[in-house]
Amino acid sequence: MGGLKRSHSCNDLAVDNVGEAVTLMGWVLRRRDHGGVIFIDLRDRWGITQVVFNPEIHAEVHAKAHQLRSEWVIAIQGRVERRPPDMENTNLKTGGIEIRVDTLRILNSSLTPPFPLDEDVEVSENLRLKYRYIDLRRPFMASHLITRHKVSRAVRNYLDENNFLEIETPILTRSTPEGARDYLVPSRVNAGKFYALPQSPQLFKQLLMISGMDKYYQIVRCFRDEDLRADRQPEFTQIDMELSFIEEEDIYTLIEGMMLRLFKEVLNIELAPPFARMNYEEAIARFGTDRPDTRFGLELVDLTETVRDCGFNVFQSVVKKGGLVKSINAKGCADFSRKDLDGLTEYVGQFGARGLAWVKVKAAGEWQSPITKFFTDEEREAISSALGAEEGDVLFFVADKGAIVHQALSELRLDLARRLGLIDKTFFNFVWVVDFPLLEYDHEQKRHTAVHHPFTAPKEEDMEFLENDPGRVRSKAYDLVLNGVEIGGGSIRIHQKELQDIIFKALGINKEEAEDKFGFLLQALELGAPPHGGIAFGLDRLLMILTGRESIRDVIAFPKTQKATCPLTEAPSSVSRKQLTELYLRPDWE
RNA sequence: GGGGUCGUAGUUCAGUUGGUUAGAACGCCGGCCUGUCACGCCGGAGGUCGCGAGUUCGAGUCUCGUCGGCCCCGCCA
Numbered sequence: 001m002g003g004l005k006r007s008h009s010c011n012d013l014a015v016d017n018v019g020e021a022v023t024l025m026g027w028v029l030r031r032r033d034h035g036g037v038i039f040i041d042l043r044d045r046w047g048i049t050q051v052v053f054n055p056e057i058h059a060e061v062h063a064k065a066h067q068l069r070s071e072w073v074i075a076i077q078g079r080v081e082r083r084p085p086d087m088e089n090t091n092l093k094t095g096g097i098e099i100r101v102d103t104l105r106i107l108n109s110s111l112t113p114p115f116p117l118d119e120d121v122e123v124s125e126n127l128r129l130k131y132r133y134i135d136l137r138r139p140f141m142a143s144h145l146i147t148r149h150k151v152s153r154a155v156r157n158y159l160d161e162n163n164f165l166e167i168e169t170p171i172l173t174r175s176t177p178e179g180a181r182d183y184l185v186p187s188r189v190n191a192g193k194f195y196a197l198p199q200s201p202q203l204f205k206q207l208l209m210i211s212g213m214d215k216y217y218q219i220v221r222c223f224r225d226e227d228l229r230a231d232r233q234p235e236f237t238q239i240d241m242e243l244s245f246i247e248e249e250d251i252y253t254l255i256e257g258m259m260l261r262l263f264k265e266v267l268n269i270e271l272a273p274p275f276a277r278m279n280y281e282e283a284i285a286r287f288g289t290d291r292p293d294t295r296f297g298l299e300l301v302d303l304t305e306t307v308r309d310c311g312f313n314v315f316q317s318v319v320k321k322g323g324l325v326k327s328i329n330a331k332g333c334a335d336f337s338r339k340d341l342d343g344l345t346e347y348v349g350q351f352g353a354r355g356l357a358w359v360k361v362k363a364a365g366e367w368q369s370p371i372t373k374f375f376t377d378e379e380r381e382a383i384s385s386a387l388g389a390e391e392g393d394v395l396f397f398v399a400d401k402g403a404i405v406h407q408a409l410s411e412l413r414l415d416l417a418r419r420l421g422l423i424d425k426t427f428f429n430f431v432w433v434v435d436f437p438l439l440e441y442d443h444e445q446k447r448h449t450a451v452h453h454p455f456t457a458p459k460e461e462d463m464e465f466l467e468n469d470p471g472r473v474r475s476k477a478y479d480l481v482l483n484g485v486e487i488g489g490g491s492i493r494i495h496q497k498e499l500q501d502i503i504f505k506a507l508g509i510n511k512e513e514a515e516d517k518f519g520f521l522l523q524a525l526e527l528g529a530p531p532h533g534g535i536a537f538g539l540d541r542l543l544m545i546l547t548g549r550e551s552i553r554d555v556i557a558f559p560k561t562q563k564a565t566c567p568l569t570e571a572p573s574s575v576s577r578k579q580l581t582e583l584y585l586r587p588d589w590e
Numbered sequence: 591g592g593g594g595u596c597g598u599a600g601u602u603c604a605g606u607u608g609g610u611u612a613g614a615a616c617g618c619c620g621g622c623c624u625g626u627c628a629c630g631c632c633g634g635a636g637g638u639c640g641c642g643a644g645u646u647c648g649a650g651u652c653u654c655g656u657c658g659g660c661c662c663c664g665c666c667a
């Protein structure tokens with residue numbers, strides 16, 4: 001760097017520094033060459049400072065500055081000067097001053113960047129990922145990584161103050177059944193055997209409790225080989241925690257404190273715990289989902305009993321087959337066109353709903369709808385009153401199996417809220433969703449599977465249903481939902497082998513299989529396992545909300561495309577035949 | 591596995607019913623310019639219309655296939 005040493009960042013200097021000799025280093029963001037005086041906006045991670053080259057002061061330095069171009073890397077030495085009156089730039093923190101350059105060192109030139117660094121230019125995702133190091137130079141992208149760091153730091157500080165130990169767990173571990181598809185790593189020294197990358201450190205953190213570590217946390221990478229979405233990457237980061245000698249309430253208190261701290265430190269927002277709580281059953285009934293966005297209304301209304309004997313065959317037959325008829329009142333939406341309504345019908349169609357009945361409510365409660373004729377006056381009155389219908393409303397109905405009704409209407413509800421601008425984006429709305437069912441029936445596998453995971457403790461008072469009505473058993477599992485996004489979830493675990501055996505049995509996992517896959521855990525449960533439980537947060541999803549981004553990729557330094565590739569490194573890649581044979585793998589696909 | 595959408599200059603996009611030499615803005619290159627801050631003015635270069643077939647006298651435009659980005663369903667907490 002030619003003997004120069006950086007004295008300040010590009011965001012440090014202000015009128016207080018006028019007269020000081022300083023040395024700055026950074027990238028050329030923009031150059032404004034007036035033929036005489038040349039202005040350069042110098043950028044680094046912290047900000048932007050204007051530097052000035054004046055031919056009357058240093059002719060040779062000015063001549064050198066002529067060749068500067070976008071993204072060249074330079075060091076400048078000069079004096080801080082107050083800008084002339086009316087020439088201040090109030091958009092910059094350093095806008096009151098500029099640097100009059102005495103020395104210019106060109107540390108590196110640059111090709112013309114493949115895309116502009118301005119935030120307002122939407123660049124294709126592929127290019128951004130291929131040149132991620134340039135994408136990350138854009139201040140708004142850099143700010144996401146900075147926020148990410150602040151969140152991690154706030155979590156570490158908080159948990160450290162609460163007597164937690166940060167403990168690492170293996171990345172090369174064993175494949176376990178249940179849950180997502182594993183990423184596998186072949187073992188060279190054990191022919192035909194494979195490690196799996198962890199979907200989460202679940203079993204290790206339980207073992208750490210059995211070790212007496214008492215309070216564990218880790219900010220840890222997890223891997224799931226499933227298809228990607230805007231909020232799903234094959235590798236993602238969890239804030240993972242486990243505690244001994246605790247119950248649900250201890251978790252709620254701990255996490256509310258953590259969120260309070262985190263929002264204060266990162267966004268300077270004061271949250272007001274305790275957070276709202278809602279049990280699973282109520283969340284499904286009112287919002288159709290286990291992650292309700294309660295920032296707005298448009299709640300689901302159950303009309304199953306109201307329409308049981310109505311004249312509309314579609315509704316009646318669904319009810320007779322044990323399905324549900326539920327409805328949303330879209331307040332003041334009577335100006336929706338036929339095209340709007342057809343669009344919404346198509347929208348709910350992708351969630352399995354075979355139709356979307358609608359009613360426009362006119363003056364005096366009169367219905368305008370293709371289905372008006374199927375209902376008597378009394379039935380229309382009953383439905384309208386259940387929904388609180390008023391002139392100008394549109395009523396939407398879905399009739400189907402419960403799961404389809406709930407998914408379709410919960411998605412319709414969100415779509416309507418976005419369309420109507422009902423969502424207050426400045427508001428952070430936390431809800432604990434509690435009392436999840438322990439098991440759900442999997443029609444494909446023809447057995448019950450764990451809603452959370454197989455180590456979740458059931459509620460004692462529901463154990464009596466396990467044999468005859470397993471779907472009715474509730475668990476000691478909880479999710480934390482923020483603005484309709486599940487940001488974390490956990491449970492109190494089973495800490496006694498007898499109970500774990502019973503649950504494995506209910507899951508259709510026989511003794512041999514349990515012993516083979518989870519033998520080490522079962523043994524540990526017999527060697528002094530304390531009562532324990534924990535929770536894990538999706539750091540990426542949490543950051544997505546904190547930074548207001550639509551995609552998890554924007555808060556990850558080097559994310560992957562929807563096909564799980566990395567355009568920058570071109571991973572995944574082919575490997576040599578030698579590597580394959582060392583791993584006892586044969587390229588059958590050739 | 592399925593549905594949708596996009597792919598044209600370095601970037602973001604326009605391109606009519608299939609019809610002459612494929613345009614704009616920004617960027618880039620050159621010139622001019624001493625107070626700009628998305629500087630300004632003048633000039634210039636820059637295209638495998640993702641790729642491959644097909645229809646046609648003629649394809650950026652129509653058809654089929656294929657590759658890739660993004661969004662969604664299934665899958666996944």
